[in-house]
Amino acid sequence: MSRLPAHPAQRIDRSRPVSFTFAGRSYEGFAGDTVGSALYAAGVRVFSRSFKYHRPRGLLCCRGHCPNCLVNVDAVPNVRACVEPLRDGQRVTPQHAWPSLEHDALAVIDRLHFLFPVGFYYKTFIHPKRLWPTYERVLRACAGLGRITFPGEPAGDYERAHLFADIAVVGGGAAGMAAALEAATAGLGVVLVDDQPELGGRWRFRVTPAADAGHAGDDIVREMAAAVAADGRIRVLDEATAFGLYEDGLLGVLQRNRFVTLRVRQVIVATGALEYPMVFENNDLPGVMLGGAAQRLQGLYGVRPGQGAVVVTNDDRGVEVALELRAAGVVIAALADARAGADSAGIASLHDGGTTIMRGATALAARGSGRVTSVVLGGLDGRVVSEMKCDLVALATGFEPAAGLVGHAGGKLRVGDGGRLTPGALPARVLVAGEVMGLGELDAILASGRLAGAEATLALSGAGSRLSARVSQLRDELARRRSHVEHRPASIAPGRAAKRFVCLCEDVTEKDCQQAVAEGFDHIETLKRYTTVTMGPCQGKMCHRLSIDVCASLTGRTVEETGTTTSRPPAQPVPLGALAARFADPWKLTPMHHQHVEAGAELMDMGAWKRPLAYARPSDRQRAVDDECRAVHEAVGLIDVSTLGKLEIVGRDAAAFLDWLHPNRFSDLGAGRVRYRVMCDDAGIILDDGVVARLDADRFLLTTATGTIDAVEQWFTWWLAGGRRCAHVVNLTGALAAINVAGPRSRELLQGLGDVDVSASALPYLGARTGHMAGVPTTILRIGFVGELGFEIHFPADYGEYLWATLMAAGAPLGVRAFGVEAQRVLRLEKAHVIVAQDTDALTTPFGANLGALVKLDKPDFVGRDVLASVAGRPLTERLVGFELEGTTVPAEGAAVVDNGHAVGRVTSAKWSAWLGRVIGLAWVPVARAHDGATFDVRMNGTVAGARVALRPFYDPDGARLRS
């Protein structure tokens, strides 16, 4: 089909043809086309099948709002064809139709519609109960729209950007540009967000000057667009949709495939109006189209929307649409205007051109099979006047403010002049301009834009006489130019037919609403939930107002009494991939990581870190773990503990602060000494453990578990907020590397390697020293999580690789061996050392975990003291105990402790210790069983094994080796 003659607003480049396929057939369009415009130009009228009744649907809004043109494009489902840019080789396929779009088997539901009234599924398939899963499978198979393919990640990528500005103006039409220019003049930084490739909004393709205004809108907006482009303070985001307005001026924007977070101080919403259809019989037939859609088709893409049209309206917009269609060569058979006294130069011109003018009239029904072939017109009382042949019914009957963003910020719509909805009291930081306020004429729209720009400037710059004067001058101007447009909401034609659609996404008819109201769902919110009106892909853009009008008329209430439903983000659907673009979910690697890899380590995730589990392939793991443990027991082992959380606490009140955050005490810890720390929340539950080393009077080095550092740092900073304590918390986790040197020969390895005397007398158990080790500045803590003589060396991360290599080389004659997390877990279990969050849970206080001695209730106050004091006074119900198991089978961690078939506890740790030659573990058991030699049953996958309680550590119970 040939295109219309070129027009300045047209986007298509006729010199660049583009080939694509739809439903397996080849088509051609032009660069600049959308999939929808190219198909429509090629004569395609049916684009999709509807959700419930599988009725044929065609282009309705040409704006990316309605559900009628959802197709699959190159394996991406639910693409809105009417706004999807056309690309060479695109494969477009219809969805929700079988075997084909033209002949859809499930269209039979449309004929059997009386069997599927609203909410039919609530009333059927109840008996017999056993058949429900079968019914459900059928329901599921019939529902849904697009099809996704898996496995594998679909092609196509998204980007992310973060922008900041003083003011965001959303909407690049006349009002938005006026606002942006006004604010920029005052020197503020403005980001103008517009969802089209060119600024100007609907004025750009306004071919004919409107009957009520002397000027053609496109000249004015073209000039403004040039001024915007020339203004360095305005940054334009074109083809960008602001989909959500969140707390504190945060806008979510999707610009093509780029997700932009835009943080601003003021938001001007100039998003225009949403055009919605009207309710009459068969109002969903392809060929029934919104006036704006027809304008866009011919204005932007040079596509004639039809040959013969009937225009239905209730104000001058319809006259404008009719004139433009006629200018494009469409025969306007009739204009049905709901206004009894409608008259204007435009109407006269239409009449002179042979158009039948019907005043006080509207569309009662569309007729045709698969597409419109005629429309029944009649009076507002439902009396049929005539049936006109046509292939296009253009509706210019309903507009409501596109105020979604205002709603996100908490603003509500109220009923204004002539029954229109307009934004009521505006939320903080939010201003509105243009058609979103219900304005219709260009002069008033421009004035409202300038006013919003000036008001935003005033809000940001503080009161100034010049600015205030400008604002009041613009207020006056707007008041002067604002005319009260007569508006008759004739969005529901009289009639009683079954197929009068209120909601196209969900195929909800007026009759459905009627039945719902009769059943008691007569509040707009319950009506919405019962019928699912406004809950489909258009999210109410087509049906929000219609559902309110229908609800009001069915309940006899006013629109105001009926109320509106809440608008929620996103205002336009956003792909998950865009929201997730460049989301940081990093791996953390220690400085020695590649050395572990080269040594053949099997890696595991711990928090965000990768750690060596054991230095062997998984198949050799058990043997390697046994060897690693033996090396630590007999000689010396090294483990990379750089992943430990490390905080430095500095300041006059550092000691008092630590006393406040922990049940145990640090203020009496001597400089150069280390103490175990266990930290509880305000309910006395163990959060984390580690050690605290006092480096000097006001300086502490504190370690946390690998996975908890972020939470602990947050907890510390939270308690520091308020500034009453002189203490500073510095997270040194990444800055320091750490190596634990453990084993009877560890002292031998370190002695003489640097200037720190590590002899038993100079650095006793729980001592801390600073000095150099192989030339590297270090802090050495004498602690031993793994139960042998041990030194934990903290030092700048840059030296990690060097010191690791140096220690491995120096230790070679001593039989040094690197050991991994698994060996460490076995070794610490031999000592019955607890791992917080593995051996403890969200209810564990220090008392149950045998750490009660650390709780210093004689301290004046500390976090969790109240609860711990009350717990201390009560008998425990369960306790964490060590246990041994007969045989070599290791129960899984998490196995249940059972008594007479009831779960009475659980195994938290269990390992095979080659060194001890038996299975050992930790378990929570009832207090009655928590004594040496008591036995209990462990159940795992249905088998039961007998365990024996051992309250003392399995290895070196008196700590002689640890302290040696």
Add this chain to the structure above:
Amino acid sequence: MWQLFRTGKMWHRNGLRDRYDVVIIGGGVHGLATAYYLGQRGVTNVAVLEKSYIGAGASGRNTAIIRSNYRTPEGVAFYDESVKLYEGLSAELGYNVLFSQQGHLTLAHTDSAINGLRVRAEVNQLCGVQSRVIWRDEIQALVPALDCSDRPRYPVLAALYHAPGGIIRHDAVVWGYARGASRAGVDIHPFTEVTGIDVANGAVTGVRTTRGEIKTSIVLNATAGFCSTIAKMVGLRLPITTHPLQAFVTEPLEAFLDKVIVSSNLHVYVSQTDRGECVIGSEIDPYTSYSHRSTLPFLEATAHHTLELFPCLKHVRVLRQWAGICDMTPDYSPIMGGVPGLAGFYLDVGWGTYGFKAGPVSGRRMAELIATGRTPELIEPFSITRFSEGRLVGEKAAAAVSH
């Protein structure tokens, strides 16, 4: 079939009487279920007061996951009764609540998470609840769309498979109970906000509302989100903090997922409704608030985590996001029962993120308590006195994200 064409009112609209035997505050699933089961016991001079439309609060905002694979024997026994009631609910109410008992998988991505699953599997099995730890091959077979490869930052390692779990049409449950209660003679009063509760001599005497005063000797606080403000009306301070919880839905897709997928490690859960939308949510927001406003950081993080599990959803669009508010107790278990020293005042609160799945059992047991005056054994562990007596019921590990 005849029901299809029935257009009778779902519930009656009666005037507010000045005296009721029982006043239930909160017209959500808990309040209405309690009213329904009271009605079944012949206690029918009952009013349900709701400040908005029925089901407007947490009952209309939750993501409708039903399961009983909790961690403590007390929790498992309690939620198991709820699952069983849900299984028979459509038939009992004569209203299809669309219980899609499709199965529920809690994924583990770390070895410590696997341990947590094992604990639950063992406790569940001992309590007679179907639940077991399964590994990648079986997970992949159950959920073909799930990425079980090593590609994700935290690959899926194992899952707790709980076959009786599933999703339900939450509004239908609310409406079904409302209809049943109304038929039994209970009065349901939407748009009736409670402004005060009268107490004399340690006993409840009446309730003041925006529509007038009511004399009564029994009041049940069955509210969510604002349960502490109602409790404050009788001078009771609850150990509860209120946090927002957010969720979103995608555009409808052809059926591709027929299991509820939860990952505590990734803070995300995904299910597909019978209509085809994916319902996706996360854990509670870390801050306390009564705000129903959605946030963008939630959407970003949850989208990312969803795609870690289901990369096939990359171009699928988010249709709508919303927030609800949740009353959190320190041990992630509810508070149910009477209040010492305050005769006639009952609590059914602190439902955190697990209230909807407990609607039927709480309603039934609270009705039993109110009708008989005796606390049923099943809800005894959840009494308010547990906080002062150190008898917490620790469900955090099983309830934090796995709504």
